[in-house]
Amino acid sequence: MAWALRSAILGHLRVPVAVVAANRSSLLAPLWTTTVRSMSSHDDHLEKTQVIDRILDIVKSFPKVDPSKVTPEVHFQKDLGLDSLDNVEIIMAIEEEFKLEIPDKEADKIDSCALAIEYVYNHPMAS
Amino acid sequence: MAFAMRVKVPPNSANLQEARHRTFDFFRAACRSIPSIMDIYNLYDVVNPSQLRSTIAAEIRKNAHITNPKVIDMLLFKAMEELSNITEHAKQRHHIIGQYVVGNQGLVQDAANKDENVSNFLKNFYKSNYF
Numbered sequence: 352m353a354w355a356l357r358s359a360i361l362g363h364l365r366v367p368v369a370v371v372a373a374n375r376s377s378l379l380a381p382l383w384t385t386t387v388r389s390m391s392s393h394d395d396h397l398e399k400t401q402v403i404d405r406i407l408d409i410v411k412s413f414p415k416v417d418p419s420k421v422t423p424e425v426h427f428q429k430d431l432g433l434d435s436l437d438n439v440e441i442i443m444a445i446e447e448e449f450k451l452e453i454p455d456k457e458a459d460k461i462d463s464c465a466l467a468i469e470y471v472y473n474h475p476m477a478s
Numbered sequence: 479m480a481f482a483m484r485v486k487v488p489p490n491s492a493n494l495q496e497a498r499h500r501t502f503d504f505f506r507a508a509c510r511s512i513p514s515i516m517d518i519y520n521l522y523d524v525v526n527p528s529q530l531r532s533t534i535a536a537e538i539r540k541n542a543h544i545t546n547p548k549v550i551d552m553l554l555f556k557a558m559e560e561l562s563n564i565t566e567h568a569k570q571r572h573h574i575i576g577q578y579v580v581g582n583q584g585l586v587q588d589a590a591n592k593d594e595n596v597s598n599f600l601k602n603f604y605k606s607n608y609f
Binding site: 412413414435436437439440443444446447452455458 | 498501502503505506509510513527528531532535538539542
């Protein structure tokens, strides 16, 4: 009944429509309200420094690694003297830490800290 | 149910490279099932996941010197069988702890205090026939 009333009223009212100027920006809201999307679950990316810290912690706590040699650029097999099985183990530790699942093809290419940091940082599901 | 999901394809590896790839695949499958293993056998107070990973890697490394792809396939088959047994709860907690947790740190025969004045000859003798 309210619906019928509403349509009856709307049929008789004239509401002035504001004309949007052609050169006005398409965002009707100010910029600051759209860059910070507080309800979105897609913007909670990890900070790069956080990623670097966590990955370095993982590598340092690996029993065969000398913690003093670990830098963000270190290569697992060449600099740290690990073998390929250790490489896979470190990648699995990274998977566990960031709750990811890295497919085999990508995992084969991750050979150094720098690549690992880059991969995790670019992964949308890292947490 | 769990064993059906992870049956590996029997055809033999053509070369060492493929066998190596299968080893890494097995290692990844084992590491991915570690959380469920810790949950089934309630190992949270006993061991970390990273220690279990190291243990699995050490077991794989014991056979790292083998070059025949068929032998590697056979070892992988046995490893898959062991992993399936563990994940489908066919083993019990003391098996896991005795074989994979304590074994690397303080298994009774490795402990320093026991038999410390027993000769090396006897220790080697207890371990294996060939030394």
